[in-house]
Amino acid sequence: MKLKPWVKFLLLIILLGIIGFGVFKYFQKDKETIDNSLLKEHNISEKYASKTLEYVLKNNLYDENYLEEYSKIEFNENDNFQDIITTFLPKGYSGEEINYLFNLSDTNLEKLKEKDYLDLKNYYQIKNFNVDNFDRYNAYYAQNNYSYEDVVTYVNIKLDLPVYTDTTTVSDPDSLLVLVNKYNCLPKDYNPKDTETLPGAYGNNVPMRKVAKEALEKLQEAVTKEINIKLLPTTAYRNYNFQNTLYNNYVAEDGVKAADTYSARPGCSEHQTGLAIDLKNPATPSSYRLNESDYEWLKANAYKYGFIIRFPKNKEFITGYQEENWHIRYVGEEAAQIIHDNNLTLEEYLDLYITKY
Ligand SMILES: [Zn+2]
Structure with missing residues (x-):
């Protein structure tokens, strides 16, 4: 379509008019209009x-x-x-x-109202900031070489406190995101209601929660198909009394300090949730659980089935446990994906994505 020159000119004038009006409005808005x-x-x-x-x-x-x-x-x-x-x-x-x-949450604002002036400038952009922990953040920052972001997360998950000194009793033990560690322990009498068993590496039947069992079956199918190995559970759900015996035996052998680095105190073991599973490749010699290549597969794929590597390397200071490449934990696919993609621990994930401050 060809336009006559005067039509083009008219359209140009209209366009300029619209732009001019917009610019005028923009500056007018910016200028404080006050009486x-x-x-x-x-x-x-x-x-x-x-x-x-x-x-x-x-x-x-x-x-x-x-x-x-x-x-x-x-x-x-x-x-x-x-x-x-x-x-x-x-x-x-x-x-x-x-x-x-x-920008603060209502909860943080209410807490802040009760306090004298706090210099918050180092925490402005940190979404998991909790007013309650302000003094502990500053103390922890002074003692360590971490960024303020890390300090906030680490203090929120209590890394500034000695283990087993400020333990909380878990209030939602049936949650798939339940956190059980050296600061969060289960009620002594907690037992998951929906356990089912899978054949184990030692010919035993291994109980675990139904949701974890169903996910593990899918994982087992995939690992066999992809790298032609078997991954079988050795132990998953363990009740309080069993963990008590286990822990006390380790203490008798190695002392409390060493035992605490690899075995949980009774009530504070994730195995009591029925969502944690220790795996073994039955083709490895009896003292080995997994080959390096089995672990590589697990690290790259477990999240697809809702599992995380619960105690990874280089995160010992957060999880409180030395690396256990055979110990996986069911958290559901959504959480597992985020934890995998961002190289997080369950502790960090819950603090950064789930807990509301
Ligand atoms: Zn384990």
């Missing part, structure tokens, strides 16, 4: 004019001590806008710091 008579009334110089200042003046919240700070606080429609500025300016927070407080 100057309000400023005059309070004897305030126009250079302080801002939406926030207008808001505090109109709502009788104005305090001349904070005149400078009002102009730094970006006005927003938050329900707690008034609450935040009236609570935190008197505590000594600057306008810039208050802008950050709007």
